[in-house]
Amino acid sequence: MSTSITLVSHQLCPYVQRAAIALTEKQVPFERLYVDLGNKPDWFKALSPLGKVPVLKVDNDGSQAPLFESAVILEYLEETQGEPLHPDDxxxxxxxxxxxxxxxxxxxxxxxxxxxxxxxxxxxxxxxxxxxxxxxxxxxxxxxxxxxxxxxxxxxxxxxxxxxxxxxxxxxxxxxxxxxxxxxxxxxxxxxxxxxxxxxxxxxxxxxxxxxxxxxxxxxxxxx
The missing domain is CATH 1.20.1050.10 (Glutathione S-transferase Yfyf (Class Pi); Chain A, domain 2)
Incomplete structure (x- = not known):
């Protein structure tokens, strides 16, 4: 199964940075897509119910599952990717x-x-x-x-x-x-x-x- 990951971002958002750091530490390839939060496009509003970044777009062979909220994204990466960043205990x-x-x-x-x-x-x-x-x-x-x-x-x-x-x-x-x-x-x-x-x-x-x-x-x- 082919999976691609896109991190929908804003250049100043610290919560986006969290996700980018975790992805990099886990050596997960990803693309970044920047959005203007002062002029939110419709495609972004459809992905993010709260109108905030980050959003993680996970594409599994054409089936997309957008995840919003940084805490959710970090936990998803812990559950699905290697190089765990949480303690075992x-x-x-x-x-x-x-x-x-x-x-x-x-x-x-x-x-x-x-x-x-x-x-x-x-x-x-x-x-x-x-x-x-x-x-x-x-x-x-x-x-x-x-x-x-x-x-x-x-x-x-x-x-x-x-x-x-x-x-x-x-x-x-x-x-x-x-x-x-x-x-x-x-x-x-x-x-x-x-x-x-x-x-x-x-x-x-x-x-x-x-x-x-x-x-x-x-x-x-x-x-x-």
Whole structure:
């Protein structure tokens, strides 16, 4: 049976990056199809009931099965492809799913950081993010990855999280990682991982900067 996989993407979406990282780590050939979320075509609306990316188009000998929501896509890849990225032990696997959800919460916090209009609100989100990463600091071991030597789906989730700060750091000193040396080392290890580096296009940072400037937020003002 012949199977082809297409990852319907947006260039800035961290949830798309998760899927791309997992596919690359599992050595699964795939194509990327980019969509303009500001002008969604009808074919995309038909594939994605929520109007969001990623969508994974799985074509089995002409029979298509589009999957939406990154968590669903990651679990499907775990069930159907080699190179497992979840732990074998059910309890550890469940714990990793919890930390994946924690990573999604941090992404929501980051969305607030680049959207809030006032300095006070901005600083409140920085404090919240500092607390989030301090909690992660207590969870990390010797590294280099979340679960030690083995790269996992938790790493696939946090690679895109840390990528935001590569753009934020030159704009304004946030001080979020000042007291988290293990998190800093983890961030550095993920930045060197080929699957994470290739999960975005070469224009990612420029596109993100343009997106942030157009938000009309407090962070946008800091970029002027």
């Amino acid at each position: 059910p309890l550890e696997r469940a714990a990793h799913r919890g930390w994946i959800a924690f990573g999604s919460t941090i992404l929501n916090d980051i969305g607030r950081l680049y959207s809030v209009p006032q300095a006070t609100m901005f600083n409140d989100v920085i404090t919240l993010l500092r607390d989030r990463f301090q909690r992660l600091e207590t969870e990390l071991g010797e590294g280099p990855y979340f679960d030690g030597e083995r790269f996992s789906l938790v790493d696939a989730v946090f690679g895109p999280v840390f990528r935001y700060f590569d753009v934020f750091d030159p704009i304004h000193p946030l001080g979020i990682f000042t007291h988290t040396p293990k998190v800093v080392a983890w961030r550095a290890a993920l930045a060197e991982r080929p699957s994470i580096r290739t999960a975005v296009t070469e224009h990612y940072e420029t596109l993100l900067q343009e997106f942030l400037k157009a938000r009309g937020s407090y962070l946008s003002l800091l970029m002027q």
